Amino acid sequence: MEIKINPVPPEKRKVPPKDVSNIVFGTQFTNHMFMMEWDKDVGWHDARIEQYQPITLEPSAIIFHYGQEAFEGLKAYWSSNSRYVLFRPEQNFARMNRTAERMCLPKLDEKFVLDALKQLIRLDIDWIPKEEGTSLYIRPTIIATEPALGLKPSSSFLFFIILCPVGPYYPEGFNPVKIYVSEKYTRAAPGGVGEAKTSGNYAASNLAEKESKERGFTQVLWLDSVERRYVEEVGSMNIFFVINDEIVTPELVGTILPGITRNSVLQLANHWGLKVSERRISIDEVVQSIKDKSLTEIFGAGTAAVISPVGELHFQGENYQIGGGKTGPVAHRLFDELMGIQYGLVQDSFQWIEPIV
Numbered sequence: 602m603e604i605k606i607n608p609v610p611p612e613k614r615k616v617p618p619k620d621v622s623n624i625v626f627g628t629q630f631t632n633h634m635f636m637m638e639w640d641k642d643v644g645w646h647d648a649r650i651e652q653y654q655p656i657t658l659e660p661s662a663i664i665f666h667y668g669q670e671a672f673e674g675l676k677a678y679w680s681s682n683s684r685y686v687l688f689r690p691e692q693n694f695a696r697m698n699r700t701a702e703r704m705c706l707p708k709l710d711e712k713f714v715l716d717a718l719k720q721l722i723r724l725d726i727d728w729i730p731k732e733e734g735t736s737l738y739i740r741p742t743i744i745a746t747e748p749a750l751g752l753k754p755s756s757s758f759l760f761f762i763i764l765c766p767v768g769p770y771y772p773e774g775f776n777p778v779k780i781y782v783s784e785k786y787t788r789a790a791p792g793g794v795g796e797a798k799t800s801g802n803y804a805a806s807n808l809a810e811k812e813s814k815e816r817g818f819t820q821v822l823w824l825d826s827v828e829r830r831y832v833e834e835v836g837s838m839n840i841f842f843v844i845n846d847e848i849v850t851p852e853l854v855g856t857i858l859p860g861i862t863r864n865s866v867l868q869l870a871n872h873w874g875l876k877v878s879e880r881r882i883s884i885d886e887v888v889q890s891i892k893d894k895s896l897t898e899i900f901g902a903g904t905a906a907v908i909s910p911v912g913e914l915h916f917q918g919e920n921y922q923i924g925g926g927k928t929g930p931v932a933h934r935l936f937d938e939l940m941g942i943q944y945g946l947v948q949d950s951f952q953w954i955e956p957i958v
């Protein structure tokens with residue numbers, strides 16, 4: 602399929618922000634966006650890159666009522682060797698197709714959308730920020746557009762990609778965050794959509810996040826919805842513990858997002874010869890290991906959050922300080938290595954980097 606390109610005339614283009622690290626994450630967008638539509642007769646069609654602009658949908662569009670959608674998050678970087686690059690983008694489009702299957706959305710041609718993304722970024726290439734810790738965040742999204750209030754999968758869809766320059770995700774920057782273990786709410790149930798990257802999972806987490814923020818915490822740590830015992834993930838990232846020098850992360854049991862940064866962390870740790878295990882880990886084990894000091898670090902991993910150390914954990918009325926409230930050596934090493942690969946400062950032994958130009 603051909604991609605029609607309608608570039609914004611130079612005199613009408615917005616200028617990229619000067620200091621990206623001060624922008625609130627995901628609030629300023631570039632000049633262009635990619636869009637295409639799907640219907641059952643022609644499949645995906647009308648692929649185009651045009652001005653970033655509001656989209657018009659009927660108020661009855663299925664997305665507004667039943668949340669039938671899939672989204673992704675990935676990043677483009679300016680790397681030290683003056684190249685513009687993406688990090689494992691094919692993984693994001695592969696996951697998007699898995700979400701699409703779960704949410705009854707039409708699948709994408711993964712090669713085609715990756716090429717479309719590169720063409721889009723090339724038009725807004727000067728929006729990839731160059732300061733340390735910054736990047737261009739990419740949000741591909743599929744939404745159900747059919748105007749119909751009867752509950753059923755939509756028969757028409759819109760796919761779009763938008764771009765925004767970003768610094769750190771959390772207001773703490775890359776410093777340790779404070780996490781609240783939710784006992785009152787859960788995120789995902791077995792058989793549900795926990796492993797899909799779809800809006801409802803995030804909408805449903807807002808109240809718990811709001812209440813934890815009111816108590817002074819950055820994010821919620823979710824426990825499983827059946828026994829309310831086993832650790833699952835944090836609001837916007839997967840979670841890792843270092844216990845007796847072993848890196849432990851909850852295994853993917855269908856209720857946890859299969860994070861691409863999570864997978865990269867596991868591959869790096871294995872490559873370094875560190876002990877790694879993906880298994881069920883209960884909150885009691887976490888608390889006990891904090892108490893007996895066998896737990897030395899907790900950190901999160903996600904595209905937006907990168908590697909985010911946890912300095913404090915709250916559970917059942919108690920605050921536990923983790924690793925003296927400071928970033929531990931494992932989180933530090935992983936952060937440096939991942940950022941090093943993304944910024945071209947460290948050898949890309951896993952071929953995770955995809956050039957844009």
Ligand code: COI
Nearest residue numbers: 674675837903904905906
């Ligand atoms: C990401 O890490 O890219 C995500 O999509 C999480 C989102 C809550 C910012």
